[in-house]
Amino acid sequence: MKKTDIAVCGTGIVGLATALGLTRAGFRTVLVGPQRVIAPARPHCFGARVYAISPASRRFLESLGVWSLLDASRVTPVEAMQVFGDASGRLELNAWQDAQDVMAWIVESDEIERALTQAVRVFGVEWLNDRFVAFDAPGRICTESGSLIEVDLVVGAEGARSAVRDAAHIKSSSRAYDEMGVVTHLHVERPHQNTALQWFTAEGVIAFLPTPNTQAGAQVSLVWSMPKKAAEPLLAMAEDQARNWLNTHLAGLNHELGQVRVAAPVLGFPLFLESSDVIAPGVALVGDAAHRVHPLAGQGLNLGLGDVAALLNVLREKPSYQRAGDVRLLARYRRARAEPVFMMRFVTDGLHRLFSSRFPPVVIARNAGLSIVNTVPMLKRQLIKGASRH
Ligand SMILES: Cc1cc2nc3c(=O)[nH]c(=O)nc-3n(C[C@H](O)[C@H](O)[C@H](O)COP(=O)(O)OP(=O)(O)OC[C@H]3O[C@@H](n4cnc5c(N)ncnc54)[C@H](O)[C@@H]3O)c2cc1C
Numbered sequence: 001m002k003k004t005d006i007a008v009c010g011t012g013i014v015g016l017a018t019a020l021g022l023t024r025a026g027f028r029t030v031l032v033g034p035q036r037v038i039a040p041a042r043p044h045c046f047g048a049r050v051y052a053i054s055p056a057s058r059r060f061l062e063s064l065g066v067w068s069l070l071d072a073s074r075v076t077p078v079e080a081m082q083v084f085g086d087a088s089g090r091l092e093l094n095a096w097q098d099a100q101d102v103m104a105w106i107v108e109s110d111e112i113e114r115a116l117t118q119a120v121r122v123f124g125v126e127w128l129n130d131r132f133v134a135f136d137a138p139g140r141i142c143t144e145s146g147s148l149i150e151v152d153l154v155v156g157a158e159g160a161r162s163a164v165r166d167a168a169h170i171k172s173s174s175r176a177y178d179e180m181g182v183v184t185h186l187h188v189e190r191p192h193q194n195t196a197l198q199w200f201t202a203e204g205v206i207a208f209l210p211t212p213n214t215q216a217g218a219q220v221s222l223v224w225s226m227p228k229k230a231a232e233p234l235l236a237m238a239e240d241q242a243r244n245w246l247n248t249h250l251a252g253l254n255h256e257l258g259q260v261r262v263a264a265p266v267l268g269f270p271l272f273l274e275s276s277d278v279i280a281p282g283v284a285l286v287g288d289a290a291h292r293v294h295p296l297a298g299q300g301l302n303l304g305l306g307d308v309a310a311l312l313n314v315l316r317e318k319p320s321y322q323r324a325g326d327v328r329l330l331a332r333y334r335r336a337r338a339e340p341v342f343m344m345r346f347v348t349d350g351l352h353r354l355f356s357s358r359f360p361p362v363v364i365a366r367n368a369g370l371s372i373v374n375t376v377p378m379l380k381r382q383l384i385k386g387a388s389r390h
Pocket residue numbers: 009010011012013014015032033034050051052053130131132133157158159160161163181182183223269270271286287288289295297298299300301302303304
């Protein structure tokens with residue numbers, strides 16, 4: 001039977017970052033999860049899954065030595081953001097309003113995963129192409145292929161359907177938004193000026209995130225949190241038909257990018273609000289295994305990377321006599337994450353509820369609210385600061 005300090009279960013971005021950080025910090029770590037083959041990046045061709053990476057996440061990826069492994073020509077800085085209400089409300093945020101150059105960076109999911117996989121291999125992290133199945137006994141995990149591993153701590157990073165969370169009997173609560181996150185790439189006629197655009201509409205929240213130009217010209221990535229009753233038929237359409245539907249429905253938006261044309265396959269993801277306790281004796285949860293939030297603020301992965309940074313801090317400061325899975329030690333990790341995760345749930349769910357209401361006074365108030373914030377520099381500074389922190 002294999003013995004090690006820590007097993008990280010889950011090989012998405014959060015699991016890879018956890019295993020890398022723990023190995024760099026000197027813990028004997030085994031990574032358990034599928035080894036996905038990531039196709040080499042193709043010039044002028046961008047994946048549909050992109051993330052808005054916050055300054056805090058960038059600093060964390062830099063500290064792991066991963067940021068510099070990203071292909072800089074595939075990373076787009078977001079210098080400004082324009083938010084439109086569903087009536088006349090409008091808010092404009094610029095990075096310089098908080099004395100920053102950039103508010104976030106748009107990076108493809110595959111690009112981050114590729115860089116992390118490279119770093120994990122360079123640091124010699126042991127990676128079992130397997131899956132966590134159950135606890136065979138306290139402190140002993142069993143994988144799909146039948147391997148048994150004895151560990152002090154199991155980190156559950158297997159995303160929303162966390163088997164570690166279930167096996168450790170950690171309670172979680174989940175509420176489905178009646179929406180799908182519809183994503184694709186769009187050609188636009190005029191340059192996006194590194195500005196992200198977001199509309200709160202009766203058909204859901206629509207975001208255009210700036211991405212690098214291709215031979216065909218300027219591009220943005222679309223993230224549309226669309227009611228299921230519209231999204232499900234759209235996702236069931238033939239590709240040409242889906243593209244035409246989106247081209248027509250996006251034509252009515254108010255912006256300065258000119259004509260918009262869908263340039264890639266259309267994908268959809270169901271949206272949930274989910275949270276759970278994040279620890280049990282010998283167990284810690286990170287990333288989507290611990291929480292899921294509405295993507296309207298583009299913060300789910302940033303929260304997950306914040307979990308990893310906090311867990312690493314706690315474990316690095318561990319006295320040598322204490323075991324990594326000691327629940328008193330892990331309680332410090334729980335305390336460190338309680339407020340940021342609560343605030344992100346509160347803000348994203350609150351905004352979602354506010355803009356889902358069709359009640360006329362609420363419609364007037366939310367649009368007036370956006371326009372009022374737009375005139376108060378201090379509030380704008382706080383909004384930019386808040387988004388950078390996670
Ligand atoms: C439409 C949309 C847009 C978004 N935009 C943004 C954004 O702009 N910015 C942002 O910060 N966040 C964004 N998010 C959130 C982000 O996608 C997630 O928070 C993030 O992908 C979670 O990463 P993860 O590694 O925790 O989980 P996952 O990516 O789900 O990875 C889990 C991994 O665990 C593996 N696994 C599963 N079961 C097991 C098992 N039993 N044993 C071992 N391994 C297992 C899986 O194969 C997978 O590799 C968005 C989400 C949506 C839906």
